[in-house]
Amino acid sequence: MVSSPASSTTDPVSDGPAFSPxxxxxxxxxxxxxxxxxxxxxxxxxxxxxxxxxxxxxxxxxxxxxxxxxxxxxxxxxxxxxxxxATHSEQKIQFRFLRLMSDDGETGNVTRRVIDCRRLRAPADVSRALELKAGDPVVEVRRVMHFRGVPVVLDDIWLPGNLFKGLTGERLAEYRGPMYGMFETEFGVRMIRAEEQLRAVAADATASELLQVAQGAPLLSVERLSRTYDDKPVELRRGLYNTEAHYYRNELS
Incomplete structure (x- = not known):
């Protein structure tokens, strides 16, 4: 329970900027x-x-x-x-960070297959992105997302190990809701906002096999850093998207 604001209605947050509305x-x-x-x-x-x-x-x-x-x-x-x-289990919220749409404008039936889930020491670039100390533990998850039975997204997901103790591939495979819903309900970590970087890449041997595309086929690389309260980074996600029959949709305002 946070403390009540000061009696003055002009500055209820004593440690906030005085000019804040x-x-x-x-x-x-x-x-x-x-x-x-x-x-x-x-x-x-x-x-x-x-x-x-x-x-x-x-x-x-x-x-x-x-x-x-x-x-x-x-x-x-x-x-x-x-x-x-708000909860990531709600239909409106759970696909907020998933901007891939099929050419007919529908997300369609989305299923997920976990390929690997392991704990390891954070690589340097991951620890920098997640603001961890060198060598801190992280959980790496690799999965493939299928749209209407077709593999479309290959995700490599990095999570701070101290926040996701006990996360295993079995738990991920058994959970029927969205992954962010699981993070929220079982680990108390809620993704509030995310920033992304997009670029075009060619499919390597691994992506070719898992996404069932030719090696060298064009893919969309999407790197996402998701943050929770206080702007704290809690997930680094690197996805490869097959956009042959899909497009990446964003709304600008």
Whole structure:
């Protein structure tokens, strides 16, 4: 439970910048409660009236803060029910980071096959990306994603070992929901935002075999760094996408 803001409604976050808009300060306080686990993924958060009383601000200010949280997919509004902590198990959220679409515009039936899951010392480039110390343990997961039965994505996923103790290939294979949903519910790690780098590459021997394409075939390389609260990096994902019958879709605003 985070402390209530100061009695002044002009600066409820004592350690925040004085020039920050009031609703942004309330958004920060609510985010801290989410980070602390006061409200778990999928749970109902207090009403706007209750939050306004808690933080000693107007209901309109709270509403604006929640709108900002909803825009970032941290909470989900449900008509007539209230506002809930967003979860990667929800259909709207679970494919938020998956931007690959088939040429007919549908994601289609997506299945996953785990090829390998092992613990090792982080390679230098991985430790830098995940802001780990040299030699810290990481978990490496390799998997293939099939769209309508066709292998389309080859993922190499790197995770901090201290956050994902006990993660095994068997657990990944048995879990029926999205991987980020498993990270959230079983390890308490929620992916909040991600940044990506895209480039064109040629399929090597491994990609050729696993994606069932000719060696040297064009693939889209997507490197994603996913972050949790406080902008902490918690996943490095390097994917190879076969875009022969798919395209990468993004919305710019």
């Amino acid at each position: 009031l609703y942004q300060q309330i958004k920060t306080l609510i985010t801290r409660s989410l980070q602390a686990g006061e409200w778990r993924p999928g749970e109902l958060i207090p009403s706007e009236v209750e939050l306004a009383a808690r933080y000693k601000v107007s209901q309109g200010t709270v509403r604006k803060a929640i709108d900002a949280l909803a825009d970032e997919n941290l909470v989900v509004r449900r008509q007539g029910k209230g506002t809930f902590v």
